[in-house]
Amino acid sequence: MTALEVWWRALAPPEEVESARALYELTPRWSSGNLPFVDGPYDPTRESHWADAARVADYASALPASVSDRGSRILDFGPGDGWPALPLAAALPLAQVTGVDPAPLRVAVCVANARRLGLDNARFVVGDGAALPFPDASFDLVTASQSLEEARDPSKVLAEIARVLRPGGVLRASYQVWALPARRFETVTLVEGVDCLLYTYAVRCQDPPHERRYVLVLPSDGEAAEIHREALIASADAPRAYGETLLTRRSPLGAPLLERLVPFARRSFVIDLHRWTTAWLVEALRHAGFSDVRATVHTGDLARAFARGAIARGEVDALAPHFDAITRALGEAASRQPGESMVTAIR
């Protein structure tokens, strides 16, 4: 354990919980309100929109060839604010898309987004991936974007996905490949939660691949809010990693800040996450009962590289009318190209 972990455990003994309860249930908008398609139409001048459209096309093309999209049943595991469930429901209007997430707040956000987008073939239910609330063999395709690895017991989750897929059904998932640029990384974040403020501290370790994330839940007013705001301003100049503030030695955002915030803490949580290498995931999927398992490149990376080149060469306006056809071709190509970050597994 790091010095700060030891200190945190002494000052604010944390309750061990799943990430859904300590993070996703407390975050008003997981995606900061700027998801292409969900929060606004695709914009071909933006690299990330090419990437997301290609990823949706990839998921859609993973539907087994033996079923037409009419009446096909798709499960999206851990949809956050509705991704990829919602754009997938729009791309396959005759399919029935179900999103499952253990955080009731995430489900409420997805339901509201589906209603706003007028998608009546997308439904969302509260449920834990380790005990999916569906009968055996009830889906043709399971999709997952950065969500399988959130579960405390990934082997149970993979076994559950194998159970709810029909024979010949497909799992197509993106996952975070655990390859840190250093043996260990420590970061903090200061964010706004639902009727609260959050101070989080994460320790990422390369070997064994692992992440522990500590969360202090604070009131959103009074002295705690003042300290939180001051720290947020101070963090603006600090170096960043993984979109979070890197904790350097003797940083005032580590132990000194924790000590100031602890007297106001409503809750203290720790989330313990097993992180994945591709070799581990492929083996775990075989063990869960999948017959054909293939790791592939990430569709988003392929599409981003394409879009970056087109933008740099000033070709985007000419390509914009072909956005759907090109992103579809990129999505289909990526799912056949060996690599890391996404996986296809056939039941």
Ligand SMILES: C[S@@+](CC[C@H](N)C(=O)[O-])C[C@H]1O[C@@H](n2cnc3c(N)ncnc32)[C@H](O)[C@@H]1O
């Ligand atoms: C990193 S977010 C990804 C959200 C979305 N798929 C995306 O790509 O924007 C992880 C999601 O997984 C959900 N999640 C966490 N633990 C889970 C579990 N045990 N079973 C199913 N989903 C879970 C979280 O609530 C959250 O919505």
